[in-house]
Amino acid sequence: MDPSDDEDIDRALMAAVARQDARAYATLVRRHLAWALRFVGRMVGARPDAEDVVQTGFLRVWQGAARWEPDARFRTWFYRVLYNLCMDHFRAHGVPTDALDDTLLDDRPSNEDQLFARQRSERVRQALAALPVRQRAALVLRYYEERSQAEAAGLLGVSEGALESLLSRGRAALKKNIGDLLH
Amino acid sequence: MDIDRFHECAQAYGALRRRWPESAHALFDRFATSEEGQAILAEAERVDHFLDAWQADRSEAPTALEQAIIARANGMHPNRQIRARHAWWSTAAIILLGFALGFSQARREPAPDPIAQMIFGPTVQRGVGL
Numbered sequence: 423m424d425p426s427d428d429e430d431i432d433r434a435l436m437a438a439v440a441r442q443d444a445r446a447y448a449t450l451v452r453r454h455l456a457w458a459l460r461f462v463g464r465m466v467g468a469r470p471d472a473e474d475v476v477q478t479g480f481l482r483v484w485q486g487a488a489r490w491e492p493d494a495r496f497r498t499w500f501y502r503v504l505y506n507l508c509m510d511h512f513r514a515h516g517v518p519t520d521a522l523d524d525t526l527l528d529d530r531p532s533n534e535d536q537l538f539a540r541q542r543s544e545r546v547r548q549a550l551a552a553l554p555v556r557q558r559a560a561l562v563l564r565y566y567e568e569r570s571q572a573e574a575a576g577l578l579g580v581s582e583g584a585l586e587s588l589l590s591r592g593r594a595a596l597k598k599n600i601g602d603l604l605h
Numbered sequence: 606m607d608i609d610r611f612h613e614c615a616q617a618y619g620a621l622r623r624r625w626p627e628s629a630h631a632l633f634d635r636f637a638t639s640e641e642g643q644a645i646l647a648e649a650e651r652v653d654h655f656l657d658a659w660q661a662d663r664s665e666a667p668t669a670l671e672q673a674i675i676a677r678a679n680g681m682h683p684n685r686q687i688r689a690r691h692a693w694w695s696t697a698a699i700i701l702l703g704f705a706l707g708f709s710q711a712r713r714e715p716a717p718d719p720i721a722q723m724i725f726g727p728t729v730q731r732g733v734g735l
Binding site (some may be wrong): 481 | 627
């Protein structure tokens with residue numbers, strides 16, 4: 423499907439949701455739940471927490487559809503809603519969200535030469551979770567979600583240059599910490 | 606546009622051209638095949654491989670979650686709230702009406718019993734207080 427068709431469908435659904443059309447809302451949920459859960463899961467880690475954040479996010483859609491500006495892509499707008507809710511989640515759990523300075527990762531030595539895929543995956547998850555929140559968000563949005571430079575910068579509320587800096591520092595921190603796994 | 610900038614981009618965006626900003630695609634094309642560029646990309650690729658090892662939970666979103674999300678919003682449907690508010694007022698009105706009718710009925714003099722009238726006559730009936 424052409425991306426613009428996709429956007430048109432979202433736009434029409436949001437217009438219906440603004441009129442409190444429950445069926446349109448259900449369709450919108452089905453269209454966007456999977457990626458929303460994946461994105462939030464990468465941000466907050468634990469699945470139950472991700473589900474809570476996503477539920478709240480969709481509730482914001484239901485309550486705020488009338489205020490949604492149709493000139494914005496739904497997906498971009500919803501990314502922002504979810505990102506802000508992730509920040510709320512981190513603040514509620516005492517995780518600093520505005521630290522831009524580099525934080526060194528816990529550099530436990532790894533003696534696992536032959537890691538199974540799941541263990542490796544878990545290690546990456548932990549390494550990313552140890553990054554400052556904004557570096558993690560930059561990596562999730564640009565690397566995993568493959569959002570454009572402008573979109574990711576807009577979502578994080580930083581310039582494109584600052585986004586590049588977050589990405590560089592995030593990747594450098596990972597590289598330093600998990601050098602033993604990079605082979 | 607030089608190799609230093611190429612290095613900066615590789616450190617930020619990794620080894621794949623599609624992950625670089627469009628504005629840097631020409632830079633990528635210019636250096637990616639050079640010896641120095643290849644070495645830089647190989648280094649960036651190691652971090653890419655590490656990041657790729659994270660297997661996000663790609664399982665379908667649970668139906669229960671989907672239903673919970675939809676039901677939660679539906680529970681806040683304004684029309685439903687209006688209906689609920691109407692139901693409350695309706696119930697209250699019926700109860701008040703019931704009290705009013707009961708009260709007025711209790712104050713009203715009871716209608717004469719036709720059987721008592723037949724046996725004792727209208728006067729006697731009034732006299733015995735029936």
